[in-house]
Amino acid sequence: NGNRNIMAASLSLTQLSSGNPVYDKYYRQVDPSGSGRVGAADAAQFLKKSELTDLVLGKIWDLADAERKGYLNKQQFFIALRLVACAQNGLEVALKSLDVAVPPPKFLDTSSPLLVSGAGSVDSPWVVKTEEKLKYDVIFDSLLPMNGMLSGEKVKPVLLNSKLPVDVLGRVRNKPGSSLSTLSMF
Numbered sequence: 346n347g348n349r350n351i352m353a354a355s356l357s358l359t360q361l362s363s364g365n366p367v368y369d370k371y372y373r374q375v376d377p378s379g380s381g382r383v384g385a386a387d388a389a390q391f392l393k394k395s396e397l398t399d400l401v402l403g404k405i406w407d408l409a410d411a412e413r414k415g416y417l418n419k420q421q422f423f424i425a426l427r428l429v430a431c432a433q434n435g436l437e438v439a440l441k442s443l444d445v446a447v448p449p450p451k452f453l454d455t456s457s458p459l460l461v462s463g464a465g466s467v468d469s470p471w472v473v474k475t476e477e478k479l480k481y482d483v484i485f486d487s488l489l490p491m492n493g494m495l496s497g498e499k500v501k502p503v504l505l506n507s508k509l510p511v512d513v514l515g516r517v518r519n520k521p522g523s524s525l526s527t528l529s530m531f
Contacts, residue, residue: 353411353424353440361423367449368423375422383417385410388425390479394452395429396493399486404438405429426450 362368375383375391385406392402409417409425417425424443430450431442488499504514 353408353443354420356420356424356443358420358423361420361427361443362449363446365449368426371426371450371452372419372422376419381418383422385415388417388422391452392425392429393482395433395450396453397429397432401432401438405432408438408440 358368371391372383375387388406389402392405393399395402397405405425405428408428409421411421427443427447427450428438430447431445432438433450434447436442436445436447484503485495488495488503507514
């Protein structure tokens with residue numbers, strides 16, 4: 346395994362990205378100031394948009410941050426991106442998968458100007474702050490979603506515990522296009 350870490354460390358940015366400029370684009374989003382470091386929180390927030398499980402993302406982080414520094418340099422971030430691409434294409438999350446040709450990784454929302462600028466309508470009452478989203482992601486994941494969806498039976502106790510008034514909960518249920526709209530929860 347030590348040999349694999351040396352092998353991964355010897356791969357160039359061009360080899361890791363297969364020359365695809367999207368890797369650089371992703372890197373600029375997590376290190377806009379060009380500091381050469383991507384902190385764990387910033388990397389995690391970005392990599393979560395791959396829609397991979399936290400377990401898989403944890404394994405990717407451990408392989409990319411092999412020296413346990415708590416941050417990634419550009420090359421290590423490219424390793425993480427390449428491993429995300431491997432996982433998204435059904436390959437094992439392992440350094441040996443870096444040798445396999447895969448399409449670039451896909452992330453939700455990466456072209457959103459809100460993410461790039463970090464500005465936008467953050468004061469809007471409908472914008473969920475990052476730390477709140479992470480809290481809700483944990484709650485959502487704890488309910489063991491199937492294909493990114495939760496059943497009404499799993500959601501009902503969480504919504505009832507939310508202390509929202511029943512008339513508000515009724516509007517949540519009846520929201521057109523909502524996966525909850527077909528459930529008779531109340």
